[in-house]
Amino acid sequence: MFMKDAAQIKINVGKISLSPDRYFSPDPAQREIARELYDEVKDAPLVCPHGHVDPAMFADENYQYGTPTELLFIPDHYIFRMLYSQGHTLESLGIPLADGGEVKRNHRKIWQIFAENFYLFRGTPTGMWLTHELADVFGVNEKFNGDTAGDVYDHIAAQLEKPEFRPRRLFEKFKIEVLATTDAATDALDHHRKIRESGWNGRIVPTFRPDGIINIDRPDWGENIGKLGEICGFEISSYKKFINALENRRSFFKEMGATATDHAALTPFTVELSEQRAEDIFQRALQGEKNEIEAKLFTGHLLIEMTRMSVEDGLVMQFHAGSYRNHNPQVYQKFGLDKGADIPTATEFTHNLKPLLDKFGNDARLTLILFTLDETTYSRELAPLAGHYPAIKLGPPWWFHDSLNGMRRYRDQVMETAGIYNTVGFNDDTRAFPSIPARHDLARRVDADWLAGLVVRGVLDSGDAQEVIHDLSYRLARKSYKIAAN
């Protein structure tokens, strides 16, 4: 019956039931093949070569998660941004203030708001991951909504107390073969050191992320350069010393297990400056004189310099382009970075990367993995670049596009030109540790279904498809990121 005046959204109540065939095509022939391919890899170890899990979790064997809200809601801008977009204030959701001031602290009440608004995530990857995670990791079997919020909260809180939920135990239960974190160039990697020294044999490796010392227009750049000097043990008084310091830190990260670096910029602009020009810009920046153009030139130049270093030290280079960070100044000023206000922009690779590629694109020692938020570049620029240059590989669909449809669009637009073997498998790219299995599972299902679609259309034979599902789920990530066997 049509409910004419039900302006409010009603929420259905029921049991969670994860379909064993979820995310597969409804066509019976395709579904059967998808299921077989998925069965091949559903229990394969997880390779996590790019992500943002806090290594502190593993440094302390008895790490405490805090409340369910602290673990699952407050740190996850994928989630709270959606409630913000519908008019909930960040204060009311317990998001901490940048200045450390007080925010609402009734975590059970925040959880209730979250649950009442969980219908907002219908059809979204966040909705899919969380539904899987609640069921499989925490054993919740009620549908998550306003009616069940309290029970679910109590249930999770009780689980988190159990020894088998300690991070190291979950890491083992999840069958994570390697987990890469993302760490500032100036980080001393103390948590990583503690993990190594603890005798626990979970493999957690750092990733070298130098944005804070490369982007001279950041407000905290001077401070970061100070830290860099301290940690290197010499003053960063010149561009030359800056380059030495970068090499020095890379070498340290490598010793600590890193196999890769990670770089972010608004655009993939690259340019080669003379050493003198670079020195001039650097000196002026040290004295606080910066401008937008010089910042762009310096970043564009450093990208090429960092590429040179990767050629030399063998660290895989990741490059993420196209996010306009902190687009909302009110949210940024009050709540700081990473609050769901990063908005993609149109991105150009063909012209922008040319100076870098002219120099290193043909060097087979280099692995440069490109990520984009501008899907128009998949078929137009990235797949043709990766299908020609020996140095280029394509990262998986990133951020907003790490989703059921996003993965399908990526495969649809990338594979025919770049082929499967110029891509690097899956990244979960998450801060949310307990969501890792759900993310890999979704990706494996989408890959199995995509391959099944090729088999049923006579594009691949089933033997090839069986090879490829192992490549996509496990082997390509391991190979591309130089994850040697344990």
Place this chain on the structure above:
Amino acid sequence: MFMKDAAQIKINVGKISLSPDRYFSPDPAQREIARELYDEVKDAPLVCPHGHVDPAMFADENYQYGTPTELLFIPDHYIFRMLYSQGHTLESLGIPLADGGEVKRNHRKIWQIFAENFYLFRGTPTGMWLTHELADVFGVNEKFNGDTAGDVYDHIAAQLEKPEFRPRRLFEKFKIEVLATTDAATDALDHHRKIRESGWNGRIVPTFRPDGIINIDRPDWGENIGKLGEICGFEISSYKKFINALENRRSFFKEMGATATDHAALTPFTVELSEQRAEDIFQRALQGEKNEIEAKLFTGHLLIEMTRMSVEDGLVMQFHAGSYRNHNPQVYQKFGLDKGADIPTATEFTHNLKPLLDKFGNDARLTLILFTLDETTYSRELAPLAGHYPAIKLGPPWWFHDSLNGMRRYRDQVMETAGIYNTVGFNDDTRAFPSIPARHDLARRVDADWLAGLVVRGVLDSGDAQEVIHDLSYRLARKSYKIAAN
């Protein structure tokens, strides 16, 4: 048999048969669910919050449509542009000249040309709508082509004479709950007044469209400012008075039932000018001194001003960007506006809207509905913006993209990031009154099939899908456009 030298296109003859399962996936499992979901809403009232139907139709109880050609062909640039693209002159199709000069007047002959060329619309939304409309509204049961043209013409002409085909009767038959027209800021809304005073209780509301007085580079701007002064009762001699006049007119539109405004621009460029700068530009424009840059600045500034007014008076703000109007100067000079020669351009929201959003993006009192003709912005810019800013909602796929595939691309690219509840349901956006049911029916079918696809893939359970089909077909439009209960 292969017809080697049949260079001409032959047209098939037969009965129209609208499949009850049209536009649904062929997969039996998905189709069954789609049918159930569609059944939920197929008879729901139509909410029409954005369109271009002439209110004169309803002001006069005995309104005469003219010939079938005058009703269904001549005013519809979606249709005649296609014949023009294949070499038919607009003169031969009876399109009126801008200067009021004579054009071909044999409407039966024009209708015959239309019918002979109806094969051009195979697979197009226009073809789908018209096929539905002929069958369901006019009771035509022959396939429309050169052989049946005359019979169909006579049949429609006879129907149009019947009392039950008067606009008000069709409005009721179509179960239109509310129909918004689009009206110039300087319009006295006489037709709307007559409708209200007639005692008929069909709800037809105006929408405030100020383009003619905001875009100072329009040739008719001075004239429009004159009209604005007349209708407001004071001379628009300053920017300040101009702003007063805008507020004055908005208030009048609101009294007359408007719940929304509508704005169009080539780009979403916004900028905040000082009051002095705005005044200077305005004064020069009054004296006929205009240039492209100042026109862009003034429009960009006024967009922010109109946003402020929406925050204050509560009118929902619609913004349509990216159409290069009157791209064909020969057609424009001879036949005027809206002749199928509006061509989309690449559009940028992330940077362009920032000044407006910095000011009002976090204000939950504002509803700013964005429309685009550049589908690349769906996943890259619009969905992330709507998934963060409380003020932003996304309009349905617009114009060329208001189609079977266009809607699928929109859902595919928008929903995972913005969620369903940052979109505003369907707009029919049409001048063609009798096509309204066909347009809503197509949208409801596409939505039902999309949701069925989610159910059959285990993304939504059927209870949620049942909720959502009501939201997409009816509730979201009603809520977003502040259509209070009748």
Place this chain on the structure above:
Amino acid sequence: MFMKDAAQIKINVGKISLSPDRYFSPDPAQREIARELYDEVKDAPLVCPHGHVDPAMFADENYQYGTPTELLFIPDHYIFRMLYSQGHTLESLGIPLADGGEVKRNHRKIWQIFAENFYLFRGTPTGMWLTHELADVFGVNEKFNGDTAGDVYDHIAAQLEKPEFRPRRLFEKFKIEVLATTDAATDALDHHRKIRESGWNGRIVPTFRPDGIINIDRPDWGENIGKLGEICGFEISSYKKFINALENRRSFFKEMGATATDHAALTPFTVELSEQRAEDIFQRALQGEKNEIEAKLFTGHLLIEMTRMSVEDGLVMQFHAGSYRNHNPQVYQKFGLDKGADIPTATEFTHNLKPLLDKFGNDARLTLILFTLDETTYSRELAPLAGHYPAIKLGPPWWFHDSLNGMRRYRDQVMETAGIYNTVGFNDDTRAFPSIPARHDLARRVDADWLAGLVVRGVLDSGDAQEVIHDLSYRLARKSYKIAAN
């Protein structure tokens, strides 16, 4: 079982089996209709109005292909670029040096490398075409890989010796109705002349491609102008004489059977210069004074001039925009043009083509066929332009997008706005003569499946679909390119 340490890719061995239903939807209802539609056209003659086959093949009745590697691998940059992207040097693959220096000549060994790496083409159009070609043209029935490489090589080599494999015999076997080559404006068309004089009645026609004499910034421009003067019999000492020479050559090409011209540029920028301005730029260019801006202006102006000539002489005008040629300077310097290093760029038509369209867009004598590598322009610019301007038609998906998914995206994004009849059917656009049937077959299958999808969703009736499959496979190409009946 999951193979944890199988880092290498294993290759499956087995018989090739081309599914008779390949590339069709798995849905049984859709598949059945697709099969019926495909049966209608699977044996229809091939119309090849745009491609790069060497006419020398047909000038000599006893033309020798060379080794399988020389025929199928070395000239095909679609293929060797993929091996290059994975770290194989072009030298090791036998690609000839630009300076004529020695390269590896063991063609059997190169073939072995190709076969071992054929897994790289899983899911790519190159993989699909070659698999079809090996089976259907050469009668290979083993799966192509490292194990079978030698046998396949010997088998093909033996086939190539047979009289029935001579190019003219294959041309007839393939049922090619017409094959257009692409020829420089300064080409004397000697091969075409020999073919005509040989008495063989295969129809092979030239296409006029003037890029070498229009783009004044090419290093070989001066040389090309010299050749142009020689072949025309007068010195090209002025812009006026240059225009005369162009008209002169077009007329010669037309006599030799050409029905079309072909133009390429990085962007679709057009502009109308005064005759004096054009003369000035031309004179400076003759003296070696060129700059980027003048080169762009001159090309943009000449595009309009060439359009005028097409209006006058009736040659169909093709325009390919958006490829950044020779993006990799190391590859270009060592190996020259067309080595898989052409990378697409974002392309803009709405503004750029306006000066040309203002002048000739409404002229029904003109057929201007547009091609793009930027798929975002399909729905945003190209379909709306083709759906309005009488002169514009859309070419099929080009280059990287001439693929299973590429064709689906094209139909999805173009057809609803432009309609089927503003497109021009299929182009195989290939240098690889033996791959022609595979390319047409793939396109016909994709079209049949697309139409079947419309039938099964109630968008087209089966009679219309039957008409359209003939249009898409044969009639539209023939009509659009003015291929008169044999």
